[in-house]
Structure formats: C-alpha cells, structure tokens
Amino acid sequence: MKSSPASVPATSETQNPVQASRLRRLQGLGIFCGFAAGAWLGGAEAPIKLVNPEISPITVSLVMVCGVFLARWSVPAFLRGTAHVRSDVRQAPHLVIWAVLAGCMWAVANTLTIYAIRDVGLSIAFPLWNSNSLLGIFWGFLLFNELRHAGWKRWLGVLGGAVSMFGGAALLAIASSHQASPGRATMGVLAALGAGVLWGTMYIPYRKAYLTGMNPLSFITFFTVGELATMTILAVGYRGAGPLWNEISNARPVLFWLMAGGFVWVLGDLFQQYAAKYIGISRGIPLSNTNQLWGLLWGILVFHELRGGSRSVYLLVAGGSLLMALGAVAIALSSATEREHSSWQDAAYREGRRYGIEAEYVRAGMEGREFGDAAKKRSLVDWFLILSTTGLFAMLALIAKLPHSDLSRAWGVVLCVVMLALLAACGTALWRTTRFR
Amino acid sequence: MRPERSPSRRLFSAVASDVHFWIPLVVLLGGLFLLDKLH
Numbered sequence: 482m483k484s485s486p487a488s489v490p491a492t493s494e495t496q497n498p499v500q501a502s503r504l505r506r507l508q509g510l511g512i513f514c515g516f517a518a519g520a521w522l523g524g525a526e527a528p529i530k531l532v533n534p535e536i537s538p539i540t541v542s543l544v545m546v547c548g549v550f551l552a553r554w555s556v557p558a559f560l561r562g563t564a565h566v567r568s569d570v571r572q573a574p575h576l577v578i579w580a581v582l583a584g585c586m587w588a589v590a591n592t593l594t595i596y597a598i599r600d601v602g603l604s605i606a607f608p609l610w611n612s613n614s615l616l617g618i619f620w621g622f623l624l625f626n627e628l629r630h631a632g633w634k635r636w637l638g639v640l641g642g643a644v645s646m647f648g649g650a651a652l653l654a655i656a657s658s659h660q661a662s663p664g665r666a667t668m669g670v671l672a673a674l675g676a677g678v679l680w681g682t683m684y685i686p687y688r689k690a691y692l693t694g695m696n697p698l699s700f701i702t703f704f705t706v707g708e709l710a711t712m713t714i715l716a717v718g719y720r721g722a723g724p725l726w727n728e729i730s731n732a733r734p735v736l737f738w739l740m741a742g743g744f745v746w747v748l749g750d751l752f753q754q755y756a757a758k759y760i761g762i763s764r765g766i767p768l769s770n771t772n773q774l775w776g777l778l779w780g781i782l783v784f785h786e787l788r789g790g791s792r793s794v795y796l797l798v799a800g801g802s803l804l805m806a807l808g809a810v811a812i813a814l815s816s817a818t819e820r821e822h823s824s825w826q827d828a829a830y831r832e833g834r835r836y837g838i839e840a841e842y843v844r845a846g847m848e849g850r851e852f853g854d855a856a857k858k859r860s861l862v863d864w865f866l867i868l869s870t871t872g873l874f875a876m877l878a879l880i881a882k883l884p885h886s887d888l889s890r891a892w893g894v895v896l897c898v899v900m901l902a903l904l905a906a907c908g909t910a911l912w913r914t915t916r917f918r
Numbered sequence: 919m920r921p922e923r924s925p926s927r928r929l930f931s932a933v934a935s936d937v938h939f940w941i942p943l944v945v946l947l948g949g950l951f952l953l954d955k956l957h
Contacts, residue, residue, distance in 0.1 A: 575929050582942055589949040596956045624938055668956055675952045682945040685938055719957060836932050 499826075499848055501819055507849055508816040510914050511759030514752045515768025516809070517907040521749030523775020524900050527893075528742035530784055531883065532735045538595040540728045543716040544736055546588065546709055548743025553705035555870035556747060557698035560917050563866070564857035569699035572842050572852075576690045577703045583686035584707025590679035592715055593672045600669025607654035607773070609673035614643050614767040616681025621763035625688045626824035628763055631817065638815030643767045645808030650773050652801030656787070656794050684762040687754065692829040693838055694846020696918055697754035701747070737881035740874065752907060759849065761825065764812050771809050774802055782892035849915035 499507075532541060557566060570577060590610075597606035618639065621627035628636060690700045716725055729736070749772065756765030777798065780786035787794060817825070826847065833843045845852035911917055923931070933939050 575933050578929075578933055579939075582939075582946065586942060586946050586949070589946060589953060592953060593949060593956070596953075600956075620941075671952060672956055675949055679945055679949045682942050685942050689938065715953070835936060837928075 499819075499822060503848060504817075504819060504822055506914055507759045510849075510910055511756050511765060512768065512813045512816065513907050513910055515756035515760065515765050515813075516771065517903045518749050518752035518756055518765075518769040519771030519809075520775050520900050520903050521745060521752060522769060522772035523749075523777075524779065524896065525742050525746035525749060526776040527779045527783065527896075528738040528745065530779070531738045532732075536732050536735070537720065537728065538599075539592065539716050539719055540725060540732070541739060542591055542595065543712050543725075544729065544732070544739040545743040545746070546712040548740030549747050550705045550709045550743075551740070551870045551873065552744040552747035553701045555866045556751065557702055558859070558863040558866040561696075561698055562857050562859040562863050563702075564860060565696065566699040566702055568853065568857070569696050573690075573693050573695055573836065573838050575836050576693065576695050576700065579686040579689055580700050580703035581707035583683045584704040584709075585711045586679045586683040586686075586707075587704070588708050588711035588715065590676040590683070592712075593676040593679070597669050597673035597676060600672065601666055602669075605654075606669065606673040608647065608651035609670065610677040610680065611647060611650045611654075611770060611773070612674075612677040613679075613681035613684075614770050615647065616678060617684045617766040618643055618763040620682065620685050621688065621761055624685060624828075625692060625761070626821075626828040627688075627761045627817075628821065629824040630820040631815075635815040635818070635821075638811045639763055639767075642808040642811030642815070645811065646767055646770055646805050647808075649801045649804030649806075649808060650770065652797045652804065653773055653777055654801075656790075656797035656801060684757065684766060687757045688762050689832065691754075691758035691846070692825065692843075693832045693836070694829075694843045694852070696846075697751060697758055698917060701751065701754060733880055734882040737874070737877035740877060744874070748904065755911060758846075760816065764815065764817075767812050768809055771805060774805050777802070779896060783889050783896065785887060785889065846918070849918050851916060851918060 529541065529545070554563075557563065594606065594610060597610065618628070622629070628639060631639075687700075691697070720728070732739075749769075753765065753769040756768060759765075760768075781798075787798065829843050829847055830840070832838070833840055842852050
C-alpha cells in the first residue's frame with residue numbers, strides 16, 4: 482500500500498472517462514470471458530464424474546482443491562511470471578487479506594453444497610445455491626455502483642436475464658436429479674441457501690480487487706491459500722487425519738481425474754475473474770453460471786445420463802436450456818454504458834482513497850493496461866512451479882485408471898475441441914487487448 | 919505528538935474500518951456455524 486493517498490483525486494469527476502471505443506472493447510471481452518468461463522467451469526465436472534462414488538465427498542473436494550492450488554500458482558507463473566504478482570501486492574497489499582477471505586468462503590460454500598445434495602437432492606439444492614448471481618447483482622449495485630445510470634432497458638436485461646437463468650437452472654436441476662426423497666429437508670435447504678449466500682457475498686472481494694486494479698492472476702494466487710487451508714482444516718476435522726490419509730492413498734488411481742477437474746475448473750474460474758473485472762459481478766457472474774448447460778451437455782452426450790428418460794424429462798431439459806440461453810443473451814446485450822462506467826470509476830477511486838493506492842494504478846487496471854515496468858522475465862521460481870506441477874500431473878496420469886466404461890469418447894473429444902477452441906480464442910483476445918492485465 | 923503508525927498497522931486499520939470487510943466476514947462465520955450444525 483502506497484503511503485501517498487494525496488495522489489488520488491477527490492472524485493472521479495476530475496478524471497477523464499475511459500475512451501468509448503476502449504470501453505466497448507473491454508465490455509465485449511468481458512462478455513466473451515463470461516461465456517468461456519461457463520464452458521470451462523461446466524467441463525470441470527467431467528473428470529469428477531469418472532470417480533467412484535464410494536470416496537467421501539469431503540475427500541473428493543480436498544483432492545480437487547489440491548489440483549486447484551497447483552493450477553492457481555502454475556498458470557500465473559506460465560502466463561506472466563510471479564514477478565507480476567509481487568508487483569501487484571506491493572501496490573495493493575490489502576487485497577491479500579481480501580483474497581484469502583474469499584478463498585475461505587469458497588471452501589465453506591463448497592462443503593455446504595455436499596450436505597445440501599445429501600439432504601435435499603440436487604434438484605432443490607442447485608437452484609437455491611444458484612441464487613448467488615442474484616445476490617451478486619444486489620452487492621454490485623449497493624456497494625460498487627453497478628447498474629447506476631444504466632436505464633430501465635439494461636436493468637431489465639440484467640435482472641430479467643438473471644431471473645430467467647435462475648428459472649432455467651431450476652428446470653435443469655429437476656431434470657438431471659437422480660436423488661432419493663429428501664430426508665433432513667430443513668437443514669438441507671439451509672445448507673443450499675447458505676452456499677448461495679456465501680458464494681454471492683464472495684463476489685464482494687472479487688469486485689473490490691478488480692475495481693482497485695489488481696490483476697486476476699495475482700488475486701487467485703492468494704485466494705487459493707484461503708481455499709486450501711480451510712478445506713484441509715475441514716477435511717482433517719471431519720474425517721480425521723489417519724482415515725483421510727488412508728482414503729487418499731487408496732484413491733491413487735483416480736487422483737489424476739480429481740486434480741485434473743480442479744485444473745480445468747481454475748481455467749474456467751480465471752475467465753470468470755476477468756469477466757467480473759471487465760463487466761462487473763452483476764453481469765459476469767450470471768454469464769459464468771451457464772456452466773450448468775455445459776455440465777448437462779457432458780452428462781447427456783458423454784456419460785449418457787438421461788438415457789431412457791421420460792418425455793417430461795426431455796421437455797424440462799429443453800425448456801431449462803432455452804431459458805438459460807435466453808437469460809445469458811439478455812445479459813450479454815446489456816453491457817454498461819459510459820455513464821454507468823463512470824459510476825464504477827467513482828467506486829474505484831473511493832477504494833483508491835481508502836487504501837492509499839496510486840490513481841494511475843487504479844486507472845490502468847480499469848482500462849486493462851500495463852502499469853509500470855511491464856517487462857519482467859520469468860524467474861527460476863516460475864520454472865520450478867511450472868515444471869513441478871507438470872511433473873506431478875504426469876506422474877498421477879501414469880497411475881490413473883479410467884473407471885467408467887460407458888462413455889462416448891467421440892462426444893468427449895468434440896466437447897474438448899470446443900473447449901480448447903474457446904480457450905485459444907478467449908486467451909488470444911485477452912492477450913491482445915490487455916496482455917492478461 | 920503521536921508516533922506515525924507502521925505500514926502494516928495502517929493496512930489492518932484501513933481494512934478493519936471498511937464496512938465492506940465485515941459483510942463477507944460475518945457471512946463466513948455464519949457459514950462455519952451452519953456447517954458445524956450440519957456435521
């Protein structure tokens with residue numbers, strides 16, 4: 482944190498607004514990132530579906546988070562080098578606290594979903610925790626000036642789109658549910674709602690970081706510390722260190738799939754973070770929630786999940802998918818105007834004044850530009866992170882077994898190609914427009 | 919004259935006086951409480 486808050490202007494009214502053409506480009510990029518996030522977050526479910534259901538959900542979660550941890554350090558090292566992370570922390574050290582807090586929230590929410598599914602089933606639990614995007618819109622409006630001066634058409638687009646996606650998610654969850662009748666219903670509903678509130682509120686630290694100018698690649702490296710620490714404490718506390726270790730040892734043939742799920746999830750989450758940065762949480766989060774559509778595609782096409790389903794199930798899937806797609810389109814067409822964006826700048830400079838951050842750093846972050854000396858070479862630490870993560874994944878791949886036999890490999894390849902095409906296209910767009918800033 | 923506070927103290931003081939910080943923290947504590955009840 483810089484000690485010269487005087488360099489930050491009193492209000493953004495004294496600042497020049499972001500150039501209109503640059504703003505449009507960043508908004509388009511954010512929307513693209515939101516859709517790419519949906520594909521990769523949904524694709525992360527595929528490796529996990531390969532895992533034997535006898536492994537306890539807490540252990541599954543912990544191993545997946547280990548994959549997440551490795552990815553969250555190695556991907557930034559690969560893309561920009563950890564020197565950029567250090568440089569970001571020097572500018573806005575307070576965001577380390579926010580990132581760790583957000584990571585803790587993610588881990589608790591993720592564990593709550595396990596209990597929610599156990600107690601009320603996926604069909605009730607999923608729509609309840611999917612309400613997180615509605616809460617995200619609320620916090621975005623209340624705390625970060627999102628949707629201010631947006632006009633009723635954009636309000637209708639964003640709110641109507643989010644409600645439509647919520648309805649679509651509910652239909653899809655009912656269609657894809659294979660759970661037994663609800664048992665401890667009240668606690669299950671509370672767990673699902675709790676997860677939704679935790680995830681919806683977790684977007685406060687996200688927005689805080691990106692308004693201030695922090696790079697998503699830096700934010701996630703600290704986010705994951707809170708995530709892994711909380712998940713480890715919960716897993717050891719609930720399972721006991723000995724039984725947990727035994728379970729992980731016995732699960733060696735599937736560790737690769739779980740950790741690969743974590744890795745894929747991180748790529749999706751990175752796109753989600755860039756979406757939150759460039760189009761705000763009120764638009765970025767609902768767009769990322771299209772992951773449910775992608776999860777369903779994997780389930781139906783690759784894992785034959787709805788095979789032999791009744792006509793009503795297929796109607797639910799078609800209706801739910803249509804509602805989700807319409808909602809996403811409505812949000813994508815409601816990008817922020819220059820007036821709304823200048824309200825975001827007000828919130829950004831408020832953050833800058835509070836934490837004494839250089840105004841130019843905040844502005845460069847909002848415009849997706851480099852700040853300071855951009856040329857930083859990768860260090861030995863970066864190469865160590867990249868090579869050790871690659872080595873560990875290669876080692877786990879060698880001992881991995883494919884437990885699921887009833888798979889459509891052709892569809893699996895098709896979906897992987899689509900995901901990789903999205904990764905390449907969106908990654909290139911991010912590089913060209915912002916240099917992953 | 920009061921001695922100037924160290925950068926780390928300034929940082930924690932800025933975070934602690936930010937009402938935005940207490941919203942996620944309270945939600946996190948609520949989540950942990952709920953998790954404990956469920957377990």
